[in-house]
Amino acid sequence: MRYVVKRLLQAIPIVLAIIILNFFLLQLAEGDAVDVLAGEAGSATPEYMAELRAKFGLDKPLPVQLAIYLKNVMVLDLGYSFRHEMPVSELIFDRLFATVLLMTSTILLAVGFGVLLGLVAAMGLNTWRDTAISIFALITYATPLFWVGLMLIVVFSLNLGWFPTSGMENFAMFYEGWDRVKDIAHHLVLPTITLSLFYLALYTRLMRASMLEQAGQDYVTTARAKGVTENRIMFVHVLRNALLPVVTMAGVQVGALIGGSVIVESVFAWPGLGMLAFEALFSRDLNLLLGIFFLSALLVVAVNLVVDIVYSSLDPRIEVD
Amino acid sequence: MAFWKLFARNRGAVIGLVILVLITVMAATAGLFFPQDPFSLAGQPMSPPGENGFLLGSDSLGRDVAAGIAHGAKTSLLIGLLATLVAVFVGIVMGALAGYYGGFIDNLLMRLTEMFQTIPSFIFAILLVAIMKPSIESIVIAIAVVSWPAVARLVRGEFLSLRNREFVQACHTLGMSDLRIMLGEILPNCLSPVIVIGSLMVATAILIESGLAFLGLGDPNIMSWGFQIGAGRTLLRSAWWVCTFPGIAILLTVLAINLVGEGMNDALNPRLRERS
Numbered sequence: 245m246r247y248v249v250k251r252l253l254q255a256i257p258i259v260l261a262i263i264i265l266n267f268f269l270l271q272l273a274e275g276d277a278v279d280v281l282a283g284e285a286g287s288a289t290p291e292y293m294a295e296l297r298a299k300f301g302l303d304k305p306l307p308v309q310l311a312i313y314l315k316n317v318m319v320l321d322l323g324y325s326f327r328h329e330m331p332v333s334e335l336i337f338d339r340l341f342a343t344v345l346l347m348t349s350t351i352l353l354a355v356g357f358g359v360l361l362g363l364v365a366a367m368g369l370n371t372w373r374d375t376a377i378s379i380f381a382l383i384t385y386a387t388p389l390f391w392v393g394l395m396l397i398v399v400f401s402l403n404l405g406w407f408p409t410s411g412m413e414n415f416a417m418f419y420e421g422w423d424r425v426k427d428i429a430h431h432l433v434l435p436t437i438t439l440s441l442f443y444l445a446l447y448t449r450l451m452r453a454s455m456l457e458q459a460g461q462d463y464v465t466t467a468r469a470k471g472v473t474e475n476r477i478m479f480v481h482v483l484r485n486a487l488l489p490v491v492t493m494a495g496v497q498v499g500a501l502i503g504g505s506v507i508v509e510s511v512f513a514w515p516g517l518g519m520l521a522f523e524a525l526f527s528r529d530l531n532l533l534l535g536i537f538f539l540s541a542l543l544v545v546a547v548n549l550v551v552d553i554v555y556s557s558l559d560p561r562i563e564v565d
Numbered sequence: 566m567a568f569w570k571l572f573a574r575n576r577g578a579v580i581g582l583v584i585l586v587l588i589t590v591m592a593a594t595a596g597l598f599f600p601q602d603p604f605s606l607a608g609q610p611m612s613p614p615g616e617n618g619f620l621l622g623s624d625s626l627g628r629d630v631a632a633g634i635a636h637g638a639k640t641s642l643l644i645g646l647l648a649t650l651v652a653v654f655v656g657i658v659m660g661a662l663a664g665y666y667g668g669f670i671d672n673l674l675m676r677l678t679e680m681f682q683t684i685p686s687f688i689f690a691i692l693l694v695a696i697m698k699p700s701i702e703s704i705v706i707a708i709a710v711v712s713w714p715a716v717a718r719l720v721r722g723e724f725l726s727l728r729n730r731e732f733v734q735a736c737h738t739l740g741m742s743d744l745r746i747m748l749g750e751i752l753p754n755c756l757s758p759v760i761v762i763g764s765l766m767v768a769t770a771i772l773i774e775s776g777l778a779f780l781g782l783g784d785p786n787i788m789s790w791g792f793q794i795g796a797g798r799t800l801l802r803s804a805w806w807v808c809t810f811p812g813i814a815i816l817l818t819v820l821a822i823n824l825v826g827e828g829m830n831d832a833l834n835p836r837l838r839e840r841s
Contacts, residue, residue, distance in 0.1 A: 257676065258680050258683055261680045262680065262683070262684065265680075265684075269692060269693075272696050273696045382577075382820065383816070385823065386768070386772075386816055386819035387819075388776065388779075388794075388812060388815050388816070389776070390775075390779045390795075391794060391815065391816070394798055394801060394812070395808075397801060398808075398809075499683065499686065500685070500686065500687070502687075503686060503687025503688050504687070506687060506688060506780070507776055507780070521688065525691065525695055525781070525782070526781070530695070530696070533692055533695060536688065537684075537685070537688050537689065537692050541685060544683050544684070545683055548683070
């Protein structure tokens with residue numbers, strides 16, 4: 245319990261720093277919210293713009309503006325998107341589900357297959373299986389995600405017609421209940437495979453290295469001396485210990501996963517946060533982009549926190565330094 | 566010579582080096598073989614590979630895909646190298662200060678590093694380029710900003726372990742300045758892991774650059790592989806070659822750099838070789 249509290253306290257300065265960074269990025273950008281508003285309206289007198297600035301507090305000195313910004317962010321008021329005519333936080337929460345769905349399925353696929361492939365490679369060390377898996381990992385590690393996505397669309401959607409090219413569901417069919425779930429799952433296949441490929445390579449390598457490291461530990465020798473069968477040593481003793489670093493890595497990689505989902509979502513027009521970021525980029529909607537950035541950073545902090553806490557209860561050797 | 570022997574023992578690394586040299590030659594001779602601007606219309610639009618004088622086909626505006634790939638190689642290599650150099654420089658400065666002085670400075674710099682590692686790096690890069698307006702400089706800065714923490718952590722670790730060694734203490738007794746000890750004595754001793762991580766970072770930088778260009782955040786005046794794929798994605802149904810070939814170029818380049826990086830690791834850190 246003390247660990248949990250301590251870990252929570254450690255996360256606070258990071259979140260604060262991210263908010264401040266966000267604020268300064270907003271300052272760096274050319275023009276402020278009033279310029280955007282004036283641009284949208286087509287014409288605005290300088291007096292009216294000054295009045296608007298006073299209303300938003302944009303005429304106050306920087307530290308005061310920062311304080312106002314901090315206060316707003318605390319209550320999750322991330323500003324207003326003038327393109328969508330909606331508060332940024334509302335827009336983000338609308339799209340959150342699709343991204344979380346994509347990320348969850350990706351992590352499951354990548355960790356599952358990565359562990360499996362790494363296990364197979366480590367068990368048949370230096371055989372053709374090991375080499376094949378290593379080459380596969382090397383190549384997927386070097387492939388740009390967006391290109392894989394496009395190639396999968398060419399092969400499986402355009403030529404074979406097995407999967408839809410884009411979107412999350414087929415609105416024209418008005419599916420309900422299980423049919424709708426099935427439809428979404430059908431749309432989910434290609435984006436999940438695309439996004440998981442890179443991490444699959446990562447987890448495969450990690451799992452292989454971790455298995456080999458654990459296999460050289462003293463407890464393995466002890467187990468062997470006791471007469472435990474090789475299979476039992478591998479699957480019961482070594483596997484359990486080798487899984488730990490892979491799980492940590494999965495937590496650390498969440499940040500990278502969000503970055504990858506921007507690309508994959510814009511390739512497959514998957515209506516999540518990444519797609520929203522892509523649209524914001526095109527319409528130069530900086531407020532929205534910053535909001536997405538802030539929320540994803542927050543998500544990373546939260547996931548890392550959860551992983552650490554779960555971890556410390558699983559493995560009592562891990563302590564706060 | 567000993568370095569080359571150890572490097573050559575890794576067959577993958579040699580293959581990677583050959584590919585990398587070929588790509589560098591392609592980038593250097595792009596102007597010779599394709600003297601025209603890669604953005605210019607070179608002939609019949611939407612020609613499949615091998616037809617109408619296009620080796621790898623042309624896109625909807627009649628731009629030569631092969632010319633784009635040759636000129637794009639320059640962009641990818643240039644941005645990858647520049648961004649890595651900046652990131653390694655910043656990382657060395659941060660890591661050296663933190664590891665050498667320890668205490669408060671270390672605490673502050675490591676918190677900063679941690680924060681930068683927490684931030685989702687690709688979205689951060691997008692944001693930086695969007696704010697600074699797309700150009701070679703802004704892309705290099707954005708990639709460097711998201712890549713330096715790894716170097717800083719590595720250099721800090723090395724400095725921490727070296728700063729209390731006898732040779733460093735001897736330097737103190739001789740009255741050397743801190744700067745001279747850091748640059749002249751400790752840094753040369755931790756260069757090999759920095760070179761290895763730097764070479765792998767070039768590959769990551771090229772991937773980030775292509776992703777940015779794909780999303781439309783590339784320098785609009787310079788041809789790049791990511792831009793070609795981004796521009797060709799609407800033609801997937803009718804002209805698959807526009808997207809396919811630049812992607813293979815990215816794949817080969819990044820793969821080659823990763824292989825060379827691993828080979829360098831084998832050659833420079835012989836102690837680590839048994840691990841993988």
